[in-house]
Amino acid sequence: MQQLEQVIALLRDDGFKITPQRTAIVDYLLRTEDHPSAELIHKVVRRKYPMVSLSTVYKTLELLREKKLVNEIEVEGEARFDAHIDEHINLVCVSCGKIEDVDEELLKEIQIKAAKKSKYIILQSSFELSGYCSLCKTRHSK
Structure with a gap:
């Protein structure tokens, strides 16, 4: 399983800005065994960072997907995200x-x-x- 520090370091090394909101999104994905939607991630992260936008969540998820740090799974037309990237x-x-x-x-x-x-x-x-x-x-x- 990936570690928060590793993922953040990879993003930082690639020149991406590491904000507390982005860190919270990554942290939640790494800790949950669920496969949350962007909307659920937004709802959870907003508890700690009320100003985080749904757009920030989507942009962060897209970045993580492009970097192959999360998998996207479609269930009944809804995108869900999984940080368990090992074969399973x-x-x-x-x-x-x-x-x-x-x-x-x-x-x-x-x-x-x-x-x-x-x-x-x-x-x-x-x-x-x-x-x-x-x-x-x-x-x-x-």
Whole structure:
């Protein structure tokens, strides 16, 4: 998992201004296990920095995405963000929209097999499974 100091140093080294608001956005993304939307990040960061704009959140997220420091996942037309950039599986609940990360060693094997079979050089992969989370599964089985 990435550390706040590492991400801030990378941004600073690339010449980006490091503001308390930008630091708070990065810190929240690194600490949460949720996959928040820009609006949720804005709501959380505003508690400490009431003057932070939604535009600042979007610009920071775009910068982090461009630098490959966060992944963007679309769920029901809404962009959600994940600072867990290591290879993993995203489990997406089709009912409530909850997203959970699952680390799985077999992903590397799948990449190797796919590369051999297709003769591709695999640069990046994402793996998403959709279904019902434990709470929604109970509701839908009744």
